[in-house]
Amino acid sequence: MPEWMFSKAMRSARVKFTDHSVLRIIQILGKLGNWRRVLQVIEWLNIRERYKSNRLRHVYTTALHVLGKAKRPVEALNLFRAMQQEMCLYPDLVAYHSIAVTLGQAGYMKELFDVIENMESPPKKFKSGALGKRDLGLEPDTVVFNAVLNACVRRKQWEGAFWVLQQMKEKGLQPSTATYGLVMEVMLACGKYNLVHEFFKKVQKSSIPNALVYKVLVNTFWREGKTEEAVLAVKDMERRGIVGSAALYYDLARCLCTSGRCQEALDLIEKICKVANKPLVVTYTGLIQACLDSGKIQNAVYIFNQMRNFCPPNLVTCNIMLKACVEHGLFEEANELFNKMLDDGNHISRRSDYKFRVIPDSYTFNTMLDASIAENRWDDFEYVYQKMLHHGFHFNANRHLRMVLDASRAGKGEALEMTWKHLAQEDRIPPPPLVKERFCMMLEKEDIDSALACITPNSAGESQAFCRSAWLSLFEEKAQRFRKDTLVRLMHEARVVAARSNSPNPVLQNLLISCCDYNRPRVKVPGFNQT
Known part of the structure; x- marks a missing residue:
């Protein structure tokens, strides 16, 4: 939105802009995921001479939090640096926590270390405002060091985890259970499975492991191919009265699918539903993908059929199954699913129908076109190609030209004629x-x-x-x-x-x-x- 239009919109809102109202606007925009408008609000505040704020630092810190939630590390860092240049905006510990978490989750290791250095050695001059007697120096705490561990996970730097533990020891900080959980995540990401188990023992000695720690342990057993040990670890967690997270049960279910224990995996879905925020279809799709990753196509088909009893598959699920059937030589099953999707498209009359019916997209059609050619099913190829054009998907020379030429040379010229008419209608x-x-x-x-x-x-x-x-x-x-x-x-x-x-x-x-x-x-x- 142009600056003058945004400014007009803000003025015409008939709102008395106080610190509270601006904070609420930023929070609402953050919930909507509209981080660009948040930045425009900040820019608008900077050019308002009549706007007097007593808590402008809080406004900026809230904007930092919104940018972090939206996973915009570059924009968050730019805003944070702008705060560092003004005395009235200079970041407090909450702002440092926010930018550290954002950079850590994005894996921005160098920028994160710059932030830690600035915490301990603040600037002596500012663009506006005098330093006075205020001491701006801050010490990194557990939250900041946990952010460094997050970056180590992304960067797969296991040495960084030991550096964090050494720094915390020197500063007299006791690692929390979350800290040990993140250290274990680093070791898992780097393939240091023996170190994961060693740190788990340390957690057991010093505190009670939480769901994050058990999740990392389950994933480690999964990577090691120790399915039964993963199941026993979760039972041990439940025996201790620890409430498992949806991610933990989801990873355990996928682990079971990988080893062919599909029914046990499906039995876990009830536990996942109790604590999950994501739709049920996402859980089923993940289990199907786990079966396919381990080469167990029949197990994937079984879960897909079970899924239909509880929730309708979405387009992603159908495309995954379609591709899997094609790759494993189950052309008839793929064709049956494809025709079901085509039939669904004929029964959509209102928007709510999309919740229960799936219509094919370009990926669906291209998958079936490739499969028909691979199987030399030229009649099926012509049928799929005709349906693709009928559904409004265009001829792509890079993708479809070779297919149409091969069909024509195989004695099936109808696809070529359809393409010719299609290009003529589009004036191409x-x-x-x-x-x-x-x-x-x-x-x-x-x-x-x-x-x-x-x-x-x-x-x-x-x-x-x-x-x-x-x-x-x-x-x-x-x-x-x-x-x-x-x-x-x-x-x-x-x-x-x-x-x-x-x-x-x-x-x-x-x-x-x-x-x-x-x-x-x-x-x-x-x-x-x-x-």
Whole structure:
């Protein structure tokens, strides 16, 4: 939104802009995920001379929190640096926590260390405001060090985890259970499974492990292929009275799917639902993907069928199953699912129908087109291709040209004709290989007029693709597809078309000369330069 329009919108809101009202606006925009408007509010405040604030630092800190939730580390860092330049805005510990968590989750290690250095050594000069007697120096605490561990997870730097523990020891900070959980996550990300178990023992000695710690332990057992140990770890957690998170039960369920214990995984869904925020369809899709990742297609089909009893699959789930069936040679099952999706598209009359029915997208059609070609099911290919165009998806030369040409050469020219009509309706120029294939197909049927109609609309812009040598190569390559007297008739008809034309057509001229060169003895063509 242009600055003047935004300014007008703010003024016309008839709101008395106080610190509280601005904070509420930023919080509401944050819940909506509209971080760009949050930045515009901040910019608007900076140019309002009449706006006097006593808590402007809190406004900026709230904006930092919103940018962190929106996963915008660059914008958050820019705002934080702007705060560091003004005495009245200089970040407090809450602001440092916010920027540290944001940078840590994004894996911005260098920038995070710069922030920690600034905490301990604040600037001595500001753009506005005097330092006075206020001491701005702060010490990094557990929250900041946990943010460093988050960055170590993203960067897979296990040495950084030991540096954090050493720094906390030097500063007299006792690592919390969350800290140890993050250290274990670092070790898991780096493949140091033995260190994960060592730190788990340390947690057990010093405190009670939380759900995060058990989640990392379950994932470690999963990576090690120790499914039964993962199950026993969760039972130990429940015996201690610790409430497991949805992510923990979800990872355990996927672990069970990987080892083929699908029914046990499905039994965990009730526990996942009690603590989950994500839709049920996401959970089922994750279990299906876990089965496929371990190469167990039949287990994936079983879970997919069970899923239909509790929630309708979405487009992502259907596309995953479609691709899996194709890759494992289950073409008939893929075709059945595809036709079900097509049928769903015929029964959508209002917006609410999309919650229960799935219609195919371009990925769906391309998957089935590839599968039909791989199986040499050309009738199925034509059917899928026709449905793709009918559903409003366009011909993509990079994706579909080779498919259409292969179908035509396999004796299925309907796809080529559909493409030709589709491009004509969209006022698009067909690619040269498509033109040449249709040209040959019409000659094969001895339909000379239609063959010439393929090339006459083409301009000289494709002169390289329709030069004399290109036409001659085409005749020599496709000679077996049509009779020689067909080319003689083509020459005569081409002369007639050229004579009727008000302006010369280079493509037609090159065609006619190439015909003469191919049909030896050479036939002289009046009005054309044959050199």
